[in-house]
Amino acid sequence: MALLTWNHACAVGVKAMDDQHGILLDTLSELRLAMVRGCGREQVSKLLDQLIEFTRMHFWSEEQLMEQTGFPGLAAHRAEHHRLLAQILHSAHRLQHGEAVQMSDFLCFLHGWFIDHVEGLDQQYGPWLNEHGVY
Ligand SMILES: [Fe+2]
Ligand SMILES: [Fe+2]
Numbered sequence: 001m002a003l004l005t006w007n008h009a010c011a012v013g014v015k016a017m018d019d020q021h022g023i024l025l026d027t028l029s030e031l032r033l034a035m036v037r038g039c040g041r042e043q044v045s046k047l048l049d050q051l052i053e054f055t056r057m058h059f060w061s062e063e064q065l066m067e068q069t070g071f072p073g074l075a076a077h078r079a080e081h082h083r084l085l086a087q088i089l090h091s092a093h094r095l096q097h098g099e100a101v102q103m104s105d106f107l108c109f110l111h112g113w114f115i116d117h118v119e120g121l122d123q124q125y126g127p128w129l130n131e132h133g134v135y
Contacts, residue, residue: 009119012126014065014134020058021118027051028110035103041096048092051110055085062125069132071125080121084113 010025011018031047059081066074091109095101129135 012118012122014126014129017058017062017065017122017126020054020061021122024051024054024058024114027054028114031110032107035107041098045092045096048095052085052088052092055088059085062122065129065134066125069129069134071128073121073124077121077125080117084117088113 010021012021027047027050031044031051034044034047063074063078063081065071066077071077088110091101091106095106
């Protein structure tokens, strides 16, 4: 599987959100390394908890900014955040409770999730926030 690397398509043009996306990417990379190195379930589980906690905070931050500036796509974006978080929680729960989860499948899902969401939907709020004085 390809390494997760930052690229310009990930930039949304709002510093705090770009920084948070960088942290998300670092956490995903750490998780990937732990899995590849065959680290124990406990360590993988701890990293997953960190990822989930940070993702929650990040989604909330984005939604706050969109709400404060009256972004018209907020409802759809929020719904997508809910859907993604539910998916991650479902997979993490299975993994953390000893169910046989194919690690590579799980990583592919997380990788796809990050790339699709950040390079897709997240790109829509950048120009709007900039127009409303948020950089
Ligand atoms: Fe985001
Ligand atoms: Fe988002």
